[in-house]
Amino acid sequence: MSPAxxxxxxxxxxxxxxLFVVSLLALFTAGGAASLRSNIASDLQRIFFxxxxxxxxxxxxxxxxxxxxxGYAITIAVGSPLLDAIGxxxxxxxxxxxxxxGSLIILFAGSVSEGxxxxxxxxxxxxxxxxxWGLVETVINPLTTTLYPKDSTARLNTLHAWWPxxxxxxxxxxxxxxxxxxxWQAKLAAVMxxxxxxxxxxxxxxxxxxxxxxxxxxxxAMFRELLKPMFLVLFSSMFLTAxxxxxxxxxxxxxxxxxxxxxxxxxxxxVSGLMFVMRHFAGPMVHKLSPAGLxxxxxxxxxxGLIALSVANSPITGLLAATVWxxxxxxxxxxxxxxxxxxxxxxxxxxxxxxxxxxxLSNYFVLPLMGRVFDAKKVxxxxxxxxxxxxxxxxxxxxxxxxxxxxxFRAVAVLPAVLLLVFGAIWWRDRAARRV
Numbered sequence: 406m407s408p409a410x411x412x413x414x415x416x417x418x419x420x421x422x423x424l425f426v427v428s429l430l431a432l433f434t435a436g437g438a439a440s441l442r443s444n445i446a447s448d449l450q451r452i453f454f455x456x457x458x459x460x461x462x463x464x465x466x467x468x469x470x471x472x473x474x475x476g477y478a479i480t481i482a483v484g485s486p487l488l489d490a491i492g493x494x495x496x497x498x499x500x501x502x503x504x505x506x507g508s509l510i511i512l513f514a515g516s517v518s519e520g521x522x523x524x525x526x527x528x529x530x531x532x533x534x535x536x537x538w539g540l541v542e543t544v545i546n547p548l549t550t551t552l553y554p555k556d557s558t559a560r561l562n563t564l565h566a567w568w569p570x571x572x573x574x575x576x577x578x579x580x581x582x583x584x585x586x587x588x589w590q591a592k593l594a595a596v597m598x599x600x601x602x603x604x605x606x607x608x609x610x611x612x613x614x615x616x617x618x619x620x621x622x623x624x625x626a627m628f629r630e631l632l633k634p635m636f637l638v639l640f641s642s643m644f645l646t647a648x649x650x651x652x653x654x655x656x657x658x659x660x661x662x663x664x665x666x667x668x669x670x671x672x673x674x675x676v677s678g679l680m681f682v683m684r685h686f687a688g689p690m691v692h693k694l695s696p697a698g699l700x701x702x703x704x705x706x707x708x709x710g711l712i713a714l715s716v717a718n719s720p721i722t723g724l725l726a727a728t729v730w731x732x733x734x735x736x737x738x739x740x741x742x743x744x745x746x747x748x749x750x751x752x753x754x755x756x757x758x759x760x761x762x763x764x765x766l767s768n769y770f771v772l773p774l775m776g777r778v779f780d781a782k783k784v785x786x787x788x789x790x791x792x793x794x795x796x797x798x799x800x801x802x803x804x805x806x807x808x809x810x811x812x813x814f815r816a817v818a819v820l821p822a823v824l825l826l827v828f829g830a831i832w833w834r835d836r837a838a839r840r841v
Contacts, residue, residue: 419613422609427607433530435541435571436572436574437571437599438508439571439575439654440574440579440673441578441593443581443673444670448589449466449527453523457521457523457524459793460793463779464777468772470531471771472528474765475532475765476534476539477538477539477542477762480538480539480540481539481543484539484543485495486627488615489614493613496544499540501600501601501604503534503537503599506537510526511593534661543758546644546742547757548613561746562743563684563687566681568680569679573677579670580674588693594711615753626751626835627751627753629754630756635749638761644766646738647738647763648768648817648822649711649733649821650738650766650818651765653714653814658670661717661806661824663718664717664718672727675727676730680735695826697835699736701825701828701829703821704733704825707733708819709729710727710730710731710734713725714726715814715815742760748807775813775814778816782812783806
């Protein structure tokens with residue numbers, strides 16, 4: 406009987422470079438789509454939602470920005486345990502097709518619907534886009550840990566550098582197209598080009614089974630890993646780490662433009678640039694601090710940064726606050742995924758997928774919450790719903806909306822602060838175990 410193939414031999418038949426590149430492009434597409442949605446949020450609110458219900462339009466746009474996370478969460482929860490049965494080579498190109506379909510639904514919402522129905526149509530388009538994003542991460546995270554099992558933390562950080570890479574490109578593209586006179590429709594349509602490239606580059610490429618399936622670990626053993634106490638801790642923590650990064654990122658242009666003396670999207674672009682560079686150097690950071698130590702430091706900086714963003718009132722203070730927040734959230738998502746993969750290798754794609762589900766599901770709730778905080782504060786400051794509706798464009802309206810924006814950011818700062826106790830305990834426990 407011939408010996409079992411090694412991990413290296415098992416992957417020799419696959420074009421690892423092309424598979425990794427198409428993974429980068431797929432996540433880049435998801436990041437670009439998120440950035441462009443954030444860029445056009447004020448247009449959607451002004452054109453479609455203010456005429457429906459001006460007093461609650463921020464909650465409506467918050468729901469539209471948040472519902473892709475719900476589509477993601479459901480998709481990755483359902484798709485991850487079925488990944489080997491359906492196949493990576495089917496799901497990844499399907500993600501590109503859904504990005505295109507979701508964008509088209511939003512683009513033509515005003516033509517196929519009217520009144521409150523426009524909100525529903527835009528909401529559906531955002532869900533379809535979220536399903537496409539969910540398929541991206543259903544595939545690329547277990548694919549990366551399968552191709553690079555001995556270097557998963559560094560490789561996942563490199564992979565997820567292309568999420569902020571997409572945010573940067575989408576943000577700059579949105580600003581440039583706006584300055585050139587293009588409308589929100591043209592901005593949103595731009596995401597369809599990289600989505601189409603994902604579909605094309607997946608053609609004719611052989612995808613491997615996940616590491617769990619290739620190692621012969623049965624599916625029931627994979628599901629048993631879900632009940633491990635430490636995984637439950639990490640799963641719960643993912644709700645808060647992801648909400649600290651993604652929800653403020655989607656909200657920054659809509660909310661902070663009024664308070665920092667510059668377009669808020671510039672802050673998102675700047676922070677995304679930090680993340681793009683820093684995630685390429687995650688390996689030395691993890692080696693020096695350990696994953697738990699890196700997560701503790703990240704939560705501290707994220708909490709301080711969110712508080713600072715809530716009081717920033719100039720371009721300089723906005724950039725300083727964004728630097729602290731961006732440094733904090735930089736390593737959170739990929740390090741959480743890698744921690745789960747390394748501690749529970751028998752969990753395979755299911756555990757990685759459940760971590761992603763937790764992260765995006767939290768934003769489905771947090772973004773509308775930020776919208777409700779924003780709406781409640783603006784109505785309170787104006788002296789009631791009727792008084793707010795009567796406000797005309799001018800200094801008083803900008804003052805009310807500016808304070809409401811700052812309040813909505815301050816409400817999120819508590820999330821990473823809670824995790825200081827959790828990751829501090831894990832870090833201490835790991836260090837103590839190594840000394841024994």
